[in-house]
Amino acid sequence: MKKPYEAPNLVRLKTGGMNKFGGKPFYLKRVRKEIGGAKIDDLIEQFGSPLFVYSEAEIIERANKLKSSFSTRYPNVQFGWSYKTNYLSAICAVMHAQGALAEVVSGFEYQKARALGVPAHKIIFNGPFKRIEDLRLAVNEGAMIQIDHLDEVYDLEALAEERGQQISVAIRISMDCGIYPQWSKFGFDLEKGMAEEAVKRIQAGGKLTIRGLHAHIGTYVMEPQAYATQITKMVAFGYRLEQEWGFEIEYYDIGGGFPSSGRLKGVYLPPEVGVPTLDSYAEAICEALLGALQPGHFPKLILETGRAMIDDAGYLITSVTSSKRLPDGRRAYIVDAGVNILYTTYWFRHNLELAQETEGLNEPSVVYGPLCMNLDVLDEACLLPRLERGAKLVLSPVGAYNHTQSMQFIEYRPASVLVTPQGQGELIREREDLSDIQRREVLPDRLKLR
């Protein structure tokens, strides 16, 4: 490719001091002109800025790799799409087309999955908060229920009584897998004997049949061996359930929590170096699983991989609206995407890529969002060449948790686009307008402005 022209410039010579960016940050520019074959300029022109863009090809590639990585090591693997990670209908549909179950954690998410056409038996109903009417619907339709606490057991027993037949359930357990923090909000603790008590209670009730075990040890877990410990403990407990209480455990749902290539703030090593490959998770989990299981017994292994599946396939394109010089001499840019639509920016330092060739040397810069709030900062310290108004930046990975946790605040929420494997941008969510906000509001007559 022809190198872009750069105007000559005088810079003070610095002799190779150590820097944590590696390479030559004053010249390094990362440029991304297209996503999945669709030109960024065209996308912005067509759908406006800012814009969430997902690459279908990348999702499929990721899903296939994950599936292959696990299923070639263990013969009975099933993925569940964690709705809360990103429940845009089109994204869920792509996941389901790849064979994923729906993993939902509320009545709303359950309804969303059903509305999308997911049959109830392919929905895992998880989470600590299930209204009785949500549970009733899920039970009647035959969804996979994963019990979080004893009150839920009582609710389900009441429903079983109502229906006059047993209900198949799974229970969620928690345990020490050697990582910090140990999650204890969810499920019955294994080491403290709470899981055993729950099983005894369920069996004494005689109305529920346990056919699955679930545990989810954390999020962004960087240690594959933690999962090995988890599955070993789960299978051991599963065999106790089979032998001591006569339940037949059909599946082990080990939750999610695999990291993406997002760069956590305060972590020195870049993710390419510091984050283990997904293959190493697959290897640790499947090896431990095969070791823990009796030979020839292959219960279903369910993975609720969310972040690792979608994060890297999501991009946010934003445009520079203005720039200024800060008192400390740094350059500041105000872009049209703020923290209200980029929730994960509190934890992650997203990759910042230029959407066009830009001349000039990099200089220390700050990227601010458009909100009239002091905390609306997208990147506090980055090196960028001088950007014109209207220049576009690409933030990534932003596929996980951003859209679902984004909120309408000061600004409208932007449109979302899915780039097809053929490189076409397809609108999957329109940009909001005033009607979206007004629709649910009720202005009492007496307050109307006359």
Added chain:
Amino acid sequence: MKAYLNAIANSYGEVLFISRPWVGVVFLGLSFLYPNMALMGLVAVLASYLFARAIGLKKGFLDSGFYTYNPLLVGFAIGRVFELGLLSLFFTLIASVVTFALTIALNHFFTHLFKLPILSLPFVISGSLVFLAARKYSGLFVGYLYPTRTPVWELGLPFWLEGYFKSLGAIFFMPQVMVGMILALTIFLVSRIWFLLSLAGYFSGSLVTGLMTGSMQLSFADYNHFNFILIAMSLGGVFLIPSPKSYLLALVAVAVSTLFVDAVELIWASFGIPAFPLPFVLVTLLFLYILTLLEFPLIPSVIKESPERTLDLHLTQRRRFPNLGPMVELPFSGQWKVWQGFDGPWTHQGIWAQAYDFVVTDSRGETFQGAGDRLTDYYAYKKPVLAPVTGRVVALDQSRPDTPIGSPEPPGSWGNYLVIKTEEGFFVELSHLAQNSIKVKAGDWVMAGYLIAQCGNSGYSPEPHIHLQVQIDANIGSPTRPFCLGNYRTQGTYFHQGRPATGDQLESLIKSRTLTRKTAFSLDRSFTYLAKSRGKSEEVTWVVEMNEDGSSALVSKRGKLYFGKQQNVFFVYSVEGTDPYLKALYQALPRLPLVEGDQLVFEDHLDLEAFFAPLAKGLLLLASSFFGPLAEVKGRYRFDGPGLVKGQVKSGWGGWAMDTYVKLDQQLGFLVIEAGAIRLELIESKLISQKFQTKGS
């Protein structure tokens, strides 16, 4: 009592290979045109049964007329010559006992020694015996010889047609046109294939004889030409599966038999013995013997009551259970691609032609990520290798290093390998395994699905892959032999066994404990269904019973459904009787793969028996004896959710189709069964006591 009556009727039908009581009754009635002969025949049959009871023969022999049609023929032969009386009766009695004894003895002898049927051989022997001995029995001759009054009904038919009917009648010692016509009509009603064979056999045989002797008139007037009919019917429609080849063989046998007919006639006649079906017996046995010896592919494994039914069963069996050699499960987990199959272009050639190579590919179709110049770039590398069969590890080597990409060892090097000898005695070899990755020792017993090694790149291997073959012994480099892969899914469809092609993506499936439990039918369990069919509804009960051969069946008042499990599949083998609801189950679920597989599609072939009205079915089968695909009925089924199977059954000809639906019960068996207009809903499933069952059935 009914069993006895049926058996007696069948003795008559069996003369023409037909075991249907109504046919027997027709033949019995027909024999009373010659009352004397008819009575002697009946006496002979009854005497045989009495004798059988006296010596304690078991129930089984009552099932058909197989053991008594020879005594019947002897009875007829005597009755044709001697009048009914005390002495002639006694003579018949001892003759029938001898024939019966000969039947049992020869049957045992022939079945075990030659794997051959006895046909009318006992009758030929005892008949000759009786008539040779009778030459000395002046007492018998003086008192009982009577001139046969031959009723004559001439219809003025052409001589060749008259000859056919008379020859047909001669089988029952009644060479009459009318008798022949009734017999011909009966044969036609039972089986069009037999009817056509009888015509073809008679006319081709008589034509040959006519040409040889120079007189067509004489040839067509010879009653002994019934032998041609029997030979054609038995070879073309009983002992061989109906097909153009079988028909041709039958006609060749008929042509050959002309020599026998004429030679035998001469010798027997010189002793004054009426010519018997000796030519038929000799020629049929001779042909069958050599065909069995050569393992002729058209010899049926089961002979049913008509050629059509045998053909139907055979065609279905061949489609449902093709013989592809020993079955080997996939040696891996997940989805792998067939890189090279049987007779592959690179290395699967010569004595090693029957082998499979497997690799893992991604969505680009590549087997590696990154540059592909390191072993670890390859998806297959170090992936688990699972035991594809249950058996004993008999040989292995894991000392060889994994060679770098692009510089394999010279061709012919197997690298690290493992040989497992199965219970059935064949040898399965896996090679190019990773160095020091084998997790078993020589002598270890492994079960299919055990983790035994890791995929590697040792030996002559351009890139990491699993090589699988079945070979003749435990030595590395031994010649391969054909086998098939089992229990996998390719392009969404389940294969219980099959030979995938190069490039096919294979997904290994694992056994479902749930489905296995739901189809574990124990004896004496009864299922009561509410059966609805076109507005009509009734309660039906099925009971699980064990058959004499150890297989299981669901038994209702009107039929029997045979089922069983093979490897990872629940099979309905066949349905007997007239129960439409059992047939509905067969149509809705002829097989059920006991594996985990969402949206799994599986196919099966059904026999025509369960679908078409008798006449249409008969004609379709007659045509399909020439062209097999005509009689194809294919079912395509899909797992439509947990315990739900939806399907559609279609005929290969005629565009006939039917939708099916099965919902499995939470615990055991089938909750709802739908096939076409029939719907069954389970009302109750319970264990019944043995006592109750005996009383009920």
